[in-house]
Amino acid sequence: MRRTPHAPYPPHAPRPRRTPRARRAKATLLASAVCGCLIAATTPPTPVALGIGDRLFPTLGNPGYDVLAYDLSFTYPGSNTKPLTAVTRIDARATATLRTLNLDFAHGTVRSVDVNGEPASFTGAGDDLVVTPDTPLAQGSALRITVRHTSDPVAAKGSDGGWVQTGDGLAMANQADAAHLVFPCNDHPSDKAMFTFHVTVPDGYTAVANGLPVDLRHSAGTTTWSYRVRHPMATELAQVSIGRSAVPHRAGPHGLPLRDVVPAKDAKTLEPWLAKTPEQIAWMERKVGAFPFETYGVLIAGAQTGFELETQTLSLFEKGVFTETAYPKWYVESIMVHELSHQWFGDSVSPRTWSDLWLNEGHATWYEALYAQEIAKRPMETRMKAAYTLSDTWRASGGPPAAPRPATAGQKISIFRPNVYDGAALVLYALRQEIGTPAFERLERRWVAEHRDGTASTADFETLASRVAGRDLSTFLQGWLYGAKTPPMPGHPDWKSDAPQAGTKSTRHATRHAVPRATGHAGPRTKW
Secondary structure (H helix, E strand, O other): OEEOOOOOOOOEOOOOOOOOOOOOOOOOOEOOOOOOOOOOOOOOEOOOOOOOOOOOOOOOOOOOEEEEEEEEEEEOOOOOOOOEEEEEEEEEEEOOOEOOEEEEOOOOOEEEEEEOOEEOEEEEEOOEEEEEOOOOEOOOOEEEEEEEEEEOOOOOOOOOOEEEEOOOOEEEEOOOOOHHHOOOEOOOOOOOEEEEEEEEEEOOOEEEEOOEEEEEEEEOOEEEEEEEOOOOEOHHHOOEEEEOEEOOEEEOHHHOEEEOEEEHHHHHHHHHHHOOHHHHHHHHHHHHOOOOOOOEOEEEEOOOOOEEEOOOOOEEEEOHHHHOOOOOHHHHHHHHHHHHHHOOEOOOEEEOOHHHHHHHHHHHHHHHHHHHHHHHOOOHHHHHHHHHHHHHHHHHHHOOOOOOOOOEOOEHHHHOOHHHOHHHHHHHHHHHHHHOHHHHHHHHHHHHHHOOOEEEOHHHHHHHHHHHHOOOOHHHHHHHHHOOOOOOOOOOOOOOOOOOOOOOOOOOOOOOOOOOOOOOOOOOOEOO
8 A cells, every 4th residue: 555645746655374263252132223324134132243353453354254255246326426236245164153143344235134045134233244144053164145235435424445436436445444334244354265246337337356357248238347356365455446447458477467447538648657567567576476466457546545555456546646747757656566566465465463564565665665776776775764763753653563553543544654664664674684685585585475375474474584594583573573662773873763752642644555645644754
């Protein structure tokens, strides 16, 4: 994820392993009340909001089952202010005996729920849809959950993320905790699954989603576009684009099929930027190994989002990034590489918990900076020294890189602060200084290879780094990842970090991406 810059010059910025879950809360008593926007079909047990206890988002994710696959159907009515009709089918496996089960869902009307083909009772609790099958579900049993619902593209008051309204349709921006504003799901990156999408739109619109196309059907003035991913995906990385779009195709390295999605009227203007992707992929492959997915592309939205987003196989960009003439060419390209590098770091290897976010954003910032150094002679060392100067301030404001402070009340995406961008890239720079460039480059390649298509934690990174270096790095990394103060930089004893100003708090933050808009909260920035 990368925050959209503002003119005239871009300041520099801190821009599965599937784990089983067994904790289960018991539902008691009966209630007929409807919670939030959900409509209860019958009188269910009293709803209980659950969650898997993530330190930053404790109510997200649900215990008791493991999702294997989502099959999502959306019907777009031709207006991006009216709810879409939707059906969500979830294939899962029970990891505990379940009398009820919870899905994350908070912004639509539920019309019916079936479990294994039989109608089930349902109601709401907080951001949860609580489902009660007629018969308890045995541990180890297969589940097919079908939810018929609407999906509202108009954001609820006080919420952000989910559908993004564009000039000619919609796109998705589900990071970090907003997929459940679009469809019922187990909304936590620790439970990755396969996805299939079916999107029905009026003739004249084009729908594109993650993965590759598998079907196209025309019927009575509408077209249904179907896509399927070939690798497991976190809910936060789901993407559906609906618009009057052009979809140019080209070949990437080794024949990798590339497809971009742009407003049709802007296709010619944007083509020079799109044509850069094949070489950018080749550059990343030289650094860390083969591209991890079946396709890639750039989705350019006619919207003012304030961020770019690494949705799997189809990264979302605000059109202004490419049309604002004040941005230097090298800078725009480095933002493209930031989102591209997330396909390895964050998408293929997803965070086990949201406290592991630094592994996503630190690495994406690292390769963004490395690319700028190589193509535009913008020295990595200059950027890292500037980051070091501000590091203690970032730690005081947002917490250390691997233990970020919880989101500001009402601003859940405020976990995307400078400490997880340039602050985390600074950790990687210190590690390279400590173990040397050859060992560091081996570590990077092994990290994405050993954890491909899975989730991984900070502890996993520490373990692998020690193994590659041939010595215990836990004490060294402890200070860099969790310390309140920034440790001395190996090889640079003269670098100093400014003391935080009195009263520094965590209220200033970078929303999602680290490059600030004029209207956003950016926090302290590094500059080149």
